[in-house]
Amino acid sequence: MKGAASFGDGDPGPLVRPFAVTRGRAGRDLHGLDILTLVMTARPEAEHAGLDREYREILRLCQHRALSIAEIAAHMDLLLAAVKVLVSDLIDNGYLIHRPPPAVMARPDINLLQAVLDGVRKL
Amino acid sequence: MVYANSNALSHPDLGGAQAVKILISGGFGAGKTTMVSAISEIKPLRTEERLSQIGASVDDLTGVAGKTTTTVALDFGRITISPEVVLYLFGTPGQDRFWFMWKELSAGALGAVVLADTRRLTDCFGALDFFETRGIPFIVAVNCFDGAERYDEDEVRHALDIDSRVPVVFCDARQRSSSKQVLVRLLEYLMLAARAVTFGPPRLAGRPRAACLLRKSRDHLDTHVVARHG
DSSP states (O other): OTTGGGOOSSOOOTTTHHHHHTTTBOOSOOTTOOTTOEEEEOSOGGGGTTSOHHHHHHHHHTSSSOEEHHHHHHHHTOBHHHHHHHHHHHHHTTSEEEEOOOOOOSSOOHHHHHHHHHHHHTO | OHHHHHHHHHOGGGTTOEEEEEEEEESTTSSHHHHHHHHOSSOOEEEEEEGGGSSSOOOBOTTGGGSOOOEEEEEEEEEEOSSSEEEEEEEOOOSGGGHHHHHHHHTTOOEEEEEEOGGGGGGGHHHHHHHHHHTOOEEEEEEOOTTOOOOOHHHHHHHHTOOTTSOEEEEOTTOHHHHHHHHHHHHHHHHHHHHOSOOOOOSOTTOOOEEEEEEEOSSOEEEEEEEOOO
């Protein structure tokens, strides 16, 4: 289990903490956030000072590059559900901009597939 | 989602950034995480999702401390295709009780690789069924484990009872070049499928899949038949 090593006096444990940081909220339709929704910080670091630690951490991770919800969750060792809540809060307050992954289409985008194929061939 | 486009226009910072995903699936121990590790540009990341996320929304988790929460781990890797496009490779959870997670994972996926282990071929039936019934294009990659019997493409295709157009490739999931080739074959197949006017109906869902894998032995060929439930 992740986080087991840091299971000390001050930390209620890996299962409780994610819900503690979201103050018990989870599972609402949070801007339709998906594991692959990309987010990026929209405000300068100077404006992050008053925020809780987890919010600041997300903004730091996404300061210079777009990151997916999945990557943020992995870097922060938080559940996806918890990260979606936190990211949603930051979007609501204008700290993050976001872009959902490409919509599910009947016909996939040939140009996108070609770009991915070219990229993989170059590996 | 209307806000998606308006958001992109009003915030040019995200530019043309796009995230796409390919699923690496197969039975437990078929080499999913191995393949993701072999080709990802980063050490595979792991994140977790609550099992209680199943389909429904959970409005309030206040007091959750007193409850037992089970999570499912997701391993994924990343390949930066261009400054705009990032490809994520998600290993699908390898146990049947995590099927619910496949739904979110597969939504919007470009396609999938189904890793097959010829020693336990039936283990990938669940993945084949899942992608076939949802019309998600996939290829089969036979992970050639050391010491496993070798079969040719026709034998595997027959044993898996898959559409004749679905590519079957052989790979060593530990090798970066081999795993890369699997992705290339998948993407070529996806382009072919996308260009086709009609790609035909997916394999009839619900038809029992029976694996008749020829088991090679020194003295004779013995037909090993296993039937899939459900």
